[in-house]
Amino acid sequence: MADTTGQITHFNPAFLRMYELTASAVNGHYRELPISGLADLVIRTQSHPGEVFSAEVALTKERIGQAVATAIFKKTADPEPAACFGSALLIRDITAEKEIDQMKTDFISTVSHELRTPLTSVLGFASIIQEKLETDVFPMISTEDRKLQKTIKRVADNLNIIVSEAERLTSLINDVLDIAKMEAGKVEWQMQPIDPSELLDWATNSTAGLFETNGLQLVCEIEPGLPQIIGDRNRLLQVLINLISNAVKFTESGCVTCRVKQGSDGVCISVIDTGIGIAPEDQPKVFEKFRQVGDTLTDKPKGTGLGLPICKQIVDHHGGRIWVESEPGKGSIFSFIIPTYACDPKTTANLNLDTLVKQLKEHVITKNAVLNHNRKTILVVDDDANIRELLRQQLENEGYNVREGKDGMDAIHQIKTARPDLILLDVMMPQINGFDVAAVLKNDPQTADIPIIILSIIENKERGYHIGIDRYLTKPIDTEKLLNEIGSLLYQGTSSKKVLVVDKNASALKTLSDVLQTQGYSVIEASDPQECIYKALLAKPDMIIIDSIFSQEADLVKTLRFEKELENVFFIMLSEQ
Ligand code: ADP
Numbered sequence: 001m002a003d004t005t006g007q008i009t010h011f012n013p014a015f016l017r018m019y020e021l022t023a024s025a026v027n028g029h030y031r032e033l034p035i036s037g038l039a040d041l042v043i044r045t046q047s048h049p050g051e052v053f054s055a056e057v058a059l060t061k062e063r064i065g066q067a068v069a070t071a072i073f074k075k076t077a078d079p080e081p082a083a084c085f086g087s088a089l090l091i092r093d094i095t096a097e098k099e100i101d102q103m104k105t106d107f108i109s110t111v112s113h114e115l116r117t118p119l120t121s122v123l124g125f126a127s128i129i130q131e132k133l134e135t136d137v138f139p140m141i142s143t144e145d146r147k148l149q150k151t152i153k154r155v156a157d158n159l160n161i162i163v164s165e166a167e168r169l170t171s172l173i174n175d176v177l178d179i180a181k182m183e184a185g186k187v188e189w190q191m192q193p194i195d196p197s198e199l200l201d202w203a204t205n206s207t208a209g210l211f212e213t214n215g216l217q218l219v220c221e222i223e224p225g226l227p228q229i230i231g232d233r234n235r236l237l238q239v240l241i242n243l244i245s246n247a248v249k250f251t252e253s254g255c256v257t258c259r260v261k262q263g264s265d266g267v268c269i270s271v272i273d274t275g276i277g278i279a280p281e282d283q284p285k286v287f288e289k290f291r292q293v294g295d296t297l298t299d300k301p302k303g304t305g306l307g308l309p310i311c312k313q314i315v316d317h318h319g320g321r322i323w324v325e326s327e328p329g330k331g332s333i334f335s336f337i338i339p340t341y342a343c344d345p346k347t348t349a350n351l352n353l354d355t356l357v358k359q360l361k362e363h364v365i366t367k368n369a370v371l372n373h374n375r376k377t378i379l380v381v382d383d384d385a386n387i388r389e390l391l392r393q394q395l396e397n398e399g400y401n402v403r404e405g406k407d408g409m410d411a412i413h414q415i416k417t418a419r420p421d422l423i424l425l426d427v428m429m430p431q432i433n434g435f436d437v438a439a440v441l442k443n444d445p446q447t448a449d450i451p452i453i454i455l456s457i458i459e460n461k462e463r464g465y466h467i468g469i470d471r472y473l474t475k476p477i478d479t480e481k482l483l484n485e486i487g488s489l490l491y492q493g494t495s496s497k498k499v500l501v502v503d504k505n506a507s508a509l510k511t512l513s514d515v516l517q518t519q520g521y522s523v524i525e526a527s528d529p530q531e532c533i534y535k536a537l538l539a540k541p542d543m544i545i546i547d548s549i550f551s552q553e554a555d556l557v558k559t560l561r562f563e564k565e566l567e568n569v570f571f572i573m574l575s576e577q
Pocket residue numbers: 246247248250273275276277278286291292293294302303304305306307308309332
């Protein structure tokens with residue numbers, strides 16, 4: 001305890017042991033304690049005497065403590081206000097709890113990984129069987145036999161159930177894994193400037209189907225002139241989609257309104273429904289893990305109870321907050337705020353380069369319908385035989401030749417003897433992992449230009465792109481996306497791409513072209529619009545990166561777009577701030 005002047009008045013032997021101090025060291029002002037973090041807490045209790053503050057603090061020998069502090073008051077005769085006479089500080093050693101928590105997180109993530117591999121096979125093969133039966137087998141059985149007709153219908157129905165339940169299980173495991181990853185700090189956040197109204201557009205586009213099936217109306221209210229926010233686009237989209245799906249799920253009739261406006265401390269996004277609402281006592285619980293409010297005995301739970309806790313983790317990571325206001329029977333309003341910062345030019349510059357490289361890597365040529373497969377050969381490298389077989393069947397269905405590699409060594413050996421057109425690579429494999437296989441291939445001029453798609457349960461895109469791989473997809477495999485990516489990569493042919501960079505600032509031009517070259521691009525430079533047009537027509541680049549000043553000045557993009565052979569070029573605009 002310390003008095004209001006900051007003098008330490010009481011302490012116990014446990015405190016001394018925790019910090020390996022002697023009593024004489026503690027007999028002074030709390031600011032003189034050779035301990036970091038505590039002074040800060042005490043100061044806060046003095047400026048906000050009614051509140052309790054807590055923080056994690058470092059103890060000696062790498063142990064961790066949980067410190068709780070509050071102001072203390074002297075009891076006084078009634079009408080007079082209580083007099084504050086100091087602060088009390090309580091520290092508990094929570095090292096063991098933290099370790100157990102970490103073990104729990106590791107356990108959940110290992111188990112979820114282990115569950116995902118077999119589940120990928122179950123879902124993948126069930127979908128193949130479903131498709132084969134529906135397109136090839138059932139139409140062949142034209143029968144009048146009522147019993148056989150009934151059997152066919154039953155088989156089709158049962159398969160539908162297997163597929164949809166496997167999908168449900170997959171999304172449950174994904175949620176569990178997602179939250180475990182966030183708690184363990186293992187999520188790769190990809191922060192970039194985002195336009196809030198675009199975020200809403202994306203979210204409403206991907207949830208449009210829900211509104212159609214449920215006959216609800218969607219209303220969007222966007223305040224004009226909103227500033228950009230800095231955030232992870234996909235993660236914020238996940239929050240918004242989650243809130244909108246919940247609103248639809250818990251609303252019988254009426255409408256769901258998405259409102260985006262400028263709040264006092266950031267951009268505020270609200271999803272408002274006219275549904276069943278949430279009782280006041282349940283409102284704080286909905287952000288807790290595995291909580292589903294209402295009577296779980298009579299109302300069959302319809303989700304995992306992890307959606308909102310995941311949303312909260314995401315919003316917290318952005319330095320924002322999320323909350324609910326609701327009245328049972330009338331509806332609910334879920335809102336979150338993402339703070340807008342005055343942009344620090346240095347971080348934005350870094351940010352732009354990172355996002356730029358990512359955009360380059362991830363851009364998808366949508367015109368791959370014209371693709372001529374020409375029996376391209378794909379090498380599937382995975383140590384799990386079932387997954388290889390699944391991918392083989394899916395790819396053969398699309399008309400590709402498939403070869404299999406059972407591990408890294410086998411893959412490298414096969415690639416050196418007969419070159420495939422594309423490689424699908426798992427990461428976690430015995431002896432030599434997928435990243436190392438990719439590094440070997442990308443460092444050998446003979447194989448450097450073979451496109452590589454990494455398919456992995458672990459999320460480490462940075463590492464993959466650093467090695468120079470072309471796409472990074474996470475398991476469970478989204479077949480449609482995978483086929484799209486394969487299509488667009490094979491359409492491009494080899495994995496080295498030509499980029500034309502246009503910037504009048506010589507040093508910016510140099511930086512950009514260095515960054516791109518280290519990423520395996522061949523770079524052509526131009527310093528003004530005329531040169532850009534000339535070089536673009538001559539070199540036919542796959543992508544053009546333009547300083548936004550130019551793009552407005554000369555209507556460059558439009559001019560280039562109308563050139564034959566350049567209509568599919570991917571443009572990236574660089575803005576100043
Ligand atoms: P779930 O996957 O179960 O929907 P969430 O974490 O997204 O998990 O939501 C937790 C619970 O909060 C839900 O089961 C539901 O009881 C309640 N809830 C969430 N959104 C709404 C809403 N818009 N209206 C009414 N209740 C809601």
